[in-house]
Amino acid sequence: xxxxxxxxxxxxxxxxxxxxxxxxxxxxxxxxxxxxxxxxxxxxxxxxxxxxxxxxxxxxxxxxxxxxxxxxxxxxxxxxxxxxxxxxxxxxxxxxxxxxxxxxxxxxxxxxxxxxxxxxxxxxxxxxxxxxxxxxxxxxxxxxxxxxxxxxxxxxxxxxxxxxxxxxxxxxxxxxxxxx
Amino acid sequence: xxxxxxxxxxxxxxxxxxxxxxxxxxxxxxxxxxxxxxxxxxxxxxxxxxxxxxxxxxxxxxxxxxxxxxxxxxxxxxxxxxxxxxxxxxxxxxxxxxxxxxxxxxxxxxxxxxxxxxxxxxxxxxxxxxxxxxxxxxxxxxxxxxxxxxxxxxxxxxxxxxxxxxxxxxxxxxxxxxxxxxxxxxxxxxxxxxxxxxxxxxxxxxxxxxxxxxxxxxxxxxxxxxxxxxxxxxxxxxxxxxxxxxxxxxxxxxxxxxxxxxxxxxxxxxxxxxxxxxxxx
Numbered sequence: 110x111x112x113x114x115x116x117x118x119x120x121x122x123x124x125x126x127x128x129x130x131x132x133x134x135x136x137x138x139x140x141x142x143x144x145x146x147x148x149x150x151x152x153x154x155x156x157x158x159x160x161x162x163x164x165x166x167x168x169x170x171x172x173x174x175x176x177x178x179x180x181x182x183x184x185x186x187x188x189x190x191x192x193x194x195x196x197x198x199x200x201x202x203x204x205x206x207x208x209x210x211x212x213x214x215x216x217x218x219x220x221x222x223x224x225x226x227x228x229x230x231x232x233x234x235x236x237x238x239x240x241x242x243x244x245x246x247x248x249x250x251x252x253x254x255x256x257x258x259x260x261x262x263x264x265x266x267x268x269x270x271x272x273x274x275x276x277x278x279x280x281x282x283x284x285x286x287x288x289x
Numbered sequence: 290x291x292x293x294x295x296x297x298x299x300x301x302x303x304x305x306x307x308x309x310x311x312x313x314x315x316x317x318x319x320x321x322x323x324x325x326x327x328x329x330x331x332x333x334x335x336x337x338x339x340x341x342x343x344x345x346x347x348x349x350x351x352x353x354x355x356x357x358x359x360x361x362x363x364x365x366x367x368x369x370x371x372x373x374x375x376x377x378x379x380x381x382x383x384x385x386x387x388x389x390x391x392x393x394x395x396x397x398x399x400x401x402x403x404x405x406x407x408x409x410x411x412x413x414x415x416x417x418x419x420x421x422x423x424x425x426x427x428x429x430x431x432x433x434x435x436x437x438x439x440x441x442x443x444x445x446x447x448x449x450x451x452x453x454x455x456x457x458x459x460x461x462x463x464x465x466x467x468x469x470x471x472x473x474x475x476x477x478x479x480x481x482x483x484x485x486x487x488x489x490x491x492x493x494x495x496x497x498x499x500x501x502x503x504x505x506x507x508x509x510x511x512x513x514x515x516x517x518x519x520x521x522x523x524x525x526x527x528x529x530x531x532x533x534x535x536x537x538x539x540x541x542x543x544x545x546x547x548x549x550x551x552x553x554x555x556x557x558x559x560x561x562x563x564x565x566x567x568x569x570x
Binding site for chain 2: 130145172173174175176177178181184185186187189190192213214215233235236237238239240241243244257258259271273275283284
């Protein structure tokens with residue numbers, strides 16, 4: 110398998126160089142966000158207000174972790190279903206500069222079109238492998254929306270976090286046309 | 290009459306919550322290992338191997354297999370000679386869920402109102418509790434924590450009796466294909482056929498409790514299960530929707546008599562972290 114290593118933040122050039130199907134070991138910072146956090150971020154953008162975090166060239170990870178046991182940075186932390194974020198993702202690419210997304214499952218046509226237009230890449234992490242993925246997270250701090258519990262936005266530090274380029278910035282997809 | 294103490298039920302329930310979420314059942318693990326031996330697709334093989342490794346880490350570290358530690362769904366069989374001292378069965382189970390999800394560092398994923406007040410209840414209650422009254426003096430509690438991703442891909446239809454076996458096959462296969470990568474394949478496909486609308490849905494969930502690869506005892510339905518599984522696994526969806534022949538580990542059909550006018554079919558999908566555990570008091 111073709112595996113490469115990458116460090117976040119991702120520049121547009123780095124994102125553009127990734128092809129669907131490539132295995133990537135990501136290191137650096139990821140920001141977590143699920144449905145409720147996406148809704149809040151997009152509301153702020155629509156109201157013309159400033160976001161609580163800078164997302165230019167950052168990678169969002171769709172995850173709501175379990176609580177950390179004492180001595181651990183985080184609990185189980187695998188991806189959630191990405192299509193629930195489809196309604197929000199294009200706006201975050203266009204207005205906030207989000208460069209990468211990590212989740213599980215396919216994306217909508219609108220999201221893929223926006224990825225091509227704004228140079229954003231979609232990675233798949235392995236759903237249901239939350240215990241294994243947590244081993245690659247070395248630090249987790251809540252940066253905003255604490256009231257959302259598991260849906261708060263965390264800043265994660267990751268080391269060689271395994272993902273697959275599921276849909277690249279050119280719209281090539283690992284999910285396409287496999288189904289009967 | 291046998292008396293079972295409220296606190297004992299709560300304590301055992303809490304233990305079930307932790308065990309279910311950190312230890313993959315042996316039948317599911319064996320099935321993943323068998324799939325790995327059969328799977329040729331390189332990416333699919335690496336995903337299956339990751340799922341197996343994940344189960345090892347979860348057990349060792351007592352970390353949840355999946356961060357979605359689910360809705361706590363209980364199937365309870367209570368003997369008609371059992372009396373509960375100190376409170377109701379519902380209260381005991383909910384107390385156990387709150388304790389188990391706190392002590393086990395499990396995620397609280399329940400909001401108190403589905404539409405207007407989506408505020409987290411903070412202790413993963415209330416549980417969904419199905420109770421069957423059975424003869425005897427035993428209390429059997431089965432917990433099957435159910436993740437949202439796979440639950441969201443479930444479906445129910447009221448077929449016409451004339452749609453027959455082909456209608457059932459088409460509906461189940463289309464539901465799985467439409468779900469694609471979302472329910473975290475390889476999945477377990479629970480199918481309910483017959484009954485009324487709510488009975489049928491419940492059958493499809495109960496079907497997920499049967500040990501993986503144990504066929505329906507009725508040979509006709511065992512053949513139907515095999516036929517549907519073959520079709521699903523030829524779809525090419527594969528583990529995580531990234532290709533391969535392992536889209537489902539098993540199809541389990543459960544049935545109930547039904548009305549002369551009806552042929553209800555329900556499909557309840559479970560992810561590869563197909564958790565279920567029981568205790569008998």
